[in-house]
Amino acid sequence: MSYAITPPRLPSLPIVGSEQRFPVRRIFCIGRNYAEHAREMGATVDKDTPLFFCKPADAVVTDGADVPYPQATHDLHHEIEMVVALGAGGRDIPVDQAASLIWGYGVGLDLTRRDLQAVAKAKAHPWDVAKAFDHSAPVSALRPAADASLDADTTLTLSINGELRQQGRLGDMVHGVAEIIAILSTLFELKAGDLIFTGTPAGVSALHRGDRFHAELAGVATLDGRVA
Numbered sequence: 001m002s003y004a005i006t007p008p009r010l011p012s013l014p015i016v017g018s019e020q021r022f023p024v025r026r027i028f029c030i031g032r033n034y035a036e037h038a039r040e041m042g043a044t045v046d047k048d049t050p051l052f053f054c055k056p057a058d059a060v061v062t063d064g065a066d067v068p069y070p071q072a073t074h075d076l077h078h079e080i081e082m083v084v085a086l087g088a089g090g091r092d093i094p095v096d097q098a099a100s101l102i103w104g105y106g107v108g109l110d111l112t113r114r115d116l117q118a119v120a121k122a123k124a125h126p127w128d129v130a131k132a133f134d135h136s137a138p139v140s141a142l143r144p145a146a147d148a149s150l151d152a153d154t155t156l157t158l159s160i161n162g163e164l165r166q167q168g169r170l171g172d173m174v175h176g177v178a179e180i181i182a183i184l185s186t187l188f189e190l191k192a193g194d195l196i197f198t199g200t201p202a203g204v205s206a207l208h209r210g211d212r213f214h215a216e217l218a219g220v221a222t223l224d225g226r227v228a
């Protein structure tokens with residue numbers, strides 16, 4: 001078998017303490033998963049109907065590469081999020097078995113063209129153009145779950161040019177990680193290689209050309225980069 005065109009390169013993430021890489025199959029994201037962030041967006045948390053969207057796998061920006069300022073926006077926003085990487089998948093996974101699918105953890109930015117999102121919301125259009133654009137998912141190196149200690153008090157912090165912009169604790173998520181995996185698996189068959197962006201705490205704001213970001217999931221992962 002040969003391909004008619006050169007096949008696209010498989011996106012992948014570095015792994016802390018390893019030469020191996022983690023291949024990315026899909027990127028799932030949950031929205032409005034911290035009440036304070038939902039409030040700052042003028043929205044409310046609807047616990048019974050979680051909001052999911054996807055980014056293409058090749059939207060990942062890895063290894064500290066620059067993030068090009070995207071086209072078609074004047075209001076690029078940062079959203080720091082814990083990223084969960086799956087090492088196994090399935091459908092209709094019970095909450096109490098969901099953690100066994102987790103391969104590792106990282107930290108990422110769910111970059112958002114906020115102006116296009118506002119238009120989409122106003123017109124009841126889907127969010128793809130606001131969320132799923134090229135280079136919209138910078139992600140850190142992943143830390144294997146066995147080496148990651150996380151609890152409700154683990155913090156996410158994002159600084160831009162050395163100034164603290166976002167801070168949150170994992171315990172403030174509306175839907176915890178196991179719950180997110182369980183619910184997603186009722187909607188999609190999950191597979192090894194999937195990434196899940198788990199929502200952002202309050203404090204989202206604009207990024208500009210030249211800004212340097214430093215994102216941390218305390219004790220687990222750090223992401224440094226620059227908007228070019």
Ligand code: MN
Pocket residue numbers: 029030031079081110197199200
């Ligand atoms: Mn988000």
